[in-house]
């Protein structure tokens with residue numbers, strides 16, 4: 001009794017402290033987003049004469065329209081639209097491929113163990129820690145050899161291969177906690193390797209699929225280095241295009257268009273997080289607790 | 292239905308030998324229980340029968356045909372796992388019919404089979420539920436249903452009841468026995484619970500560290516154990532194993548040193564082997580029910596010998612009363628009638644049923660016959 005009475009006030013104090021710190025960080029992280037959003041709906045005049053933090057005097061969506069379809073990027077005034085499409089065409093297949101491969105790897109590494117499985121896994125893990133810069137030149141050489149330099153499929157390949165390490169790590173740890181008896185039961189029921197994967201393992205992999213997709217999508221969408229190194233005229237991803245937009249040296253700097261473009265470029269990852277963030281946390285926890 | 296033969300079976304994981312030359316034969320319709328302490332290789336043996344583990348050496352035959360190298364689904368077996376291993380994303384009905392679905396059996400046949408099994412196990416009302424919505428006992432039933440529906444030659448059970456609470460365990464044990472009597476299918480059943488082994492089996496195989504200790508009927512295993520391990524492992528409370536000196540004074544006598552209390556002296560029963568141990572110490576094995584109050588002793592044998600023993604603790608257990616007797620350095624558990632008059636801290640006469648006594652060589656731990 002007396003214990004809980006003593007505990008209550010100090011508990012409240014701790015809570016207040018925690019919330020203060022949390023709110024501080026929320027503001028700290030939301031401020032840049034606020035600046036971007038607010039200035040993307042101001043006129044250029046407004047930005048030049050006013051303050052970065054101030055609300056717009058006159059609300060306008062023209063910067064968004066310009067950034068999307070009119071802005072001068074490189075030599076042509078196409079806006080970010082075609083580059084956004086490039087990014088989608090690169091990232092969606094690369095995410096799908098690296099996720100499926102990671103799931104299959106995890107399945108084999110945990111449930112169809114073979115001699116040396118741990119060494120293979122160790123080497124796959126190592127690939128997570130190799131800095132991008134180290135592989136640039138060999139990768140360029142390989143893309144050149146197979147004739148995929150500067151193409152969409154070239155970038156898909158690079159992102160796909162680079163994603164395998166992490167997706168394998170995620171799935172392997174998740175499947176390590178998956179009961180082996182279920183696999184055995186399915187074997188006795190006569191299910192084949194792929195039937196077990198599709199009918200037993202995948203339906204129980206929801207959380208880890210979400211985690212992997214978010215992880216891969218964010219990394220690949222936000223990638224700049226591979227995009228800048230390996231893309232060609234028709235395969236430039238949006239991150240590189242945004243850079244070109246902001247750094248174009250001709251004419252006046254249209255900050256409002258730049259802000260709008262930056263938000264546009266960040267939008268898909270934001271949406272992915274908002275839609276599936278709940279599952280993301282749940283998936284990470286599931287792996288952590290069971291593993 | 293089929294007989295099952297395990298012929299000189301060896302299984303190693305790399306350098307670790309898990310099974311070391313197992314020989315077991317169970318007749319068509321038999322109920323074989325594999326029993327032994329945790330880690331002795333019971334599950335491994337069962338998995339090799341199922342084809343889930345490859346064998347290193349030897350052979351396994353079901354109905355006289357070798358199944359070595361055959362895929363689990365081709366061996367005509369069904370297995371119930373300790374964790375039940377129900378597919379979490381499927382309903383009970385889908386769980387039961389998954390194997391048939393894989394074998395591309397048409398829907399009406401599948402549904403008829405589900406219905407038949409659900410009827411036998413009384414799980415009709417559960418068919419549409421997911422495993423997560425079932426209690427432990429219900430999951431157990433569904434797991435059995437998934438095995439039953441295959442109508443196999445041999446059923447394999449790996450500690451199917453060990454995750455249930457005590458009451459349910461007893462109920463399900465009876466139910467498994469009833470199912471076996473009804474269908475007459477050969478069963479191999481793994482447990483570390485010796486009561487389950489004794490109640491269910493037609494044949495028991497006692498394993499220890501990958502070696503078969505004894506293979507026989509429950510009666511043989513219980514009353515005629517081959518060594519001290521089997522004697523101690525089977526039975527609850529376990530058999531009393533007491534040091535005694537073999538002397539020859541007008542016939543073979545056994546003397547149990549009493550320490551501060553009088554020695555317990557018993558005439559040796561008919562046991563030719565004992566003659567070789569005169570002047571030596573052997574282990575006398577008496578089960579608690581063969582050590583009782585004189586009034587409660589079984590009078591159908593003339594081998595009842597009374598001796599004064601110091602009673603240390605008395606534990607009433609409803610139907611019986613257990614008493615711990617101190618004989619020298621040893622504690623012997625006696626099983627008395629519930630209403631036996633007995634007081635702890637006193638010397639009391641106890642009746643030894645010497646017709647049930649067994650003897651072991653303390654060095655080799657083997658039975659003296």
Ligand SMILES: Nc1ncnc2c1ncn2[C@@H]1O[C@H](COP(=O)(O)OP(=O)(O)O)[C@@H](O)[C@H]1O
Pocket residue numbers: 304307309327328329330331332333334335336
């Ligand atoms: N995959 C494996 N690799 C190495 N050793 C194993 C493997 N599986 C089981 N063992 C060992 O084999 C022995 C028997 O295991 P198991 O058959 O599961 O025992 P039980 O079912 O009787 O408790 C144990 O000592 C265990 O450590």
Ligand SMILES: [Mg+2]
Pocket residue numbers: 333334335450
């Ligand atoms: Mg086991």
